[in-house]
Amino acid sequence: MLTDVDKKVVAAIQGDIPISQRPYKELAESIGISEAQFLEAVRKLHDQGVIRRFGATIRHQKSGFSANAMVAWNVDEAKVHEVGKIFAGFKGVSHCYRRNPVSTWPYNLYTMIHAQAQEECVEMAREMAHTVGVEDYNLLFSKRELKKTSMEYFPSDDDD
Template identity: 40%
Template sequence: MTLTPQDRTIVEATQAGLPLVTRPFAVVAESLGLSEAELIDRLKQLKAQGVIRRIGAAPNHYRLGMTANGMTVWDVDDAVVDSLGEKVGALPFVTHCYRRPRALPDWPYNLFAMVHGETREEVIAKRVEISSLLGKACRAGDILFSTRILKKTGMRLRGKEG
């Protein structure tokens, strides 16, 4: 799907977040020369088309006390990795879960699940829960703890060059 110029402008205007005001859509709409209703309707259409996934708050987990963060990595049987990955992704403490290709022989892992906690012990306990869910389909696993933040944003469109 190709974005219309107006759709692209809407995405660019909202991708970094909405203003913290009583009527954020009205403020954004005015800056784009649209009515609030037009902006909301177009955002609903973009969501229905799958162009945007959601509009929501993105809490800073560090400020919420969740300072222990670990990417759990798993070597799961390819025949069941998708179905098990959906179950892992549905766990309330998993914020990101995705399948990636292995890079053999050095990297056997094909399922990744990000877990946050107040302590490393809490994250390790959550990793044990994931391991139990994966069962015998999982041949190996590890956890990579975050040591610092390098980037904390989602994907961003760039303005058109030229």
């Protein structure tokens, strides 16, 4: 069960983190606790598995990666975990998920590939397929980004 302080800490770190010498001190002050209390709460939430990691949201188009593709893979269910680990190790892969297939769409593993050109995405998918021996996959290229935000689990009081 999360305390009110835990929820405030999550709300503080789910947005932009200040670029400063002591960003956690600034965030702590914004929610009315000490830097030490803030860091202890973050450690506790991490130890409990509530927070897995901190990550940056990169605007891939602005950083030189003008092509990206969601690749849907039809992987033998007995090998999906092993294949997923291998795919996740590829440098150009930012996401790797297992999802349930449906009768009209048999794909159960999904990766997001980023590159400078669509041809590079195609080549990376070929290399990935060859590495694990999977032949049934589909590349779905992004045409336009309509929304890119992170989930807000506990909106701060300032968001009213």
